[in-house]
Amino acid sequence: MGISGEDLMRAAAFLGAGISMGLGAIGPGVGEGFVGGKACEAIGRNPEEAGLLTRTMLVAQAVSESTGIYSLVVALLLIFVV
């Protein structure tokens, strides 16, 4: 197959998008799971504070989600924009 510069660039962009979203999803997945685990532990120990602990958990998970969203944005940029 003949490979033009445009073709090579798009191929690299697709591979980059896959690698970006794939590797980028590892950290938030593990990190959010860790937060959730500690929240379960804390609620088991202190059930009357469940509301506060769940709120803190969701805030922490939202922050840790941000890197996953950065990866998503970069992947979408690589596929559709550049």
Added chain:
Amino acid sequence: MDVASYARAGQYLGAGLAMGFGAIGAALGEGMTGGFTNRAISRRISMTPALTRTMLVAQAVAETSAIFALMVAILLLFTDMAEQGPCAWAAAIGAGLSIGLGSFGSGIGSGYPGAEATWGVSRQPAVAPQMTTNMLVSQAVCQTPAIFALVISFLLMFMDYSKDPMWPYSAALLGAGLSMGIGAIGSGWGGGETGGAACKAFARHPRTKTSMMTLMLVGQAVGQTPSIFSLMVAFILIFSNYSGQQLTLHSTMAPLAAGICMGFGALGPGYGNGLTSTKACEALGMRPQNSGLIMRTMLVAQAVAQSTAIYALVIAFVLIFVV
């Protein structure tokens, strides 16, 4: 070089990848079980036969994933895939990657329930039969990702691709292997840690057996979801029809990128969901009366942790269907 030589080379490489990666997880898991058994025996020397029996049962289950890898490696060495068409080399390497990487998580994961079950039996000898049941159920669930990987390996090895063009189909088959192989690691490992925590907590509070089993199975089932996404993407990649397409480098790399994306994308959420349900089982062991609250918190946390796997699935679908 002819198609047959390519196929042979791919098969040999695939066999090496399958058995090399496939041997890591099971050995680690079995080692962990053995180590904990020695600790348990030193605590209660009179229970040596019962503890040794539990250890051997647990290790046999953990060994399963390595045996899957061995089976695929032997099949790759001794079947002739050349008549499956010009993509046979990619199918062989994909099959090796799928079962090799896919059995890693399940092998190491199966070690956790075995380790905690032998330790638990030495703490609460009266509940040994129930403990063994608990251990086997949780090990069976954490073998599931390895079985998904085996299914994809068999599809890759035995389907007929002779009518499909070499490119981009070869890239799609490699992508299917990577998606399923890497995607199975997290779910297997996380599910195993959950099973281990459930066995440990059950030894602390034998009265919790029903609620513990429910919590463990729900947690493991949610943790299994990312590997099911991987399985779905692998199926789509294998059964896609690329024959009418104009061949370019970027349309060739898109399915490979989709496989890489979904594979790695399922690893983190799978393991993270396992971490959450591990701690939930521990919490239930400490405060059995709060089972409802713990289950609710666990499910909310797992749903949030799942979101990155869903992003990866979306990007994989975009790479397969849109671009």
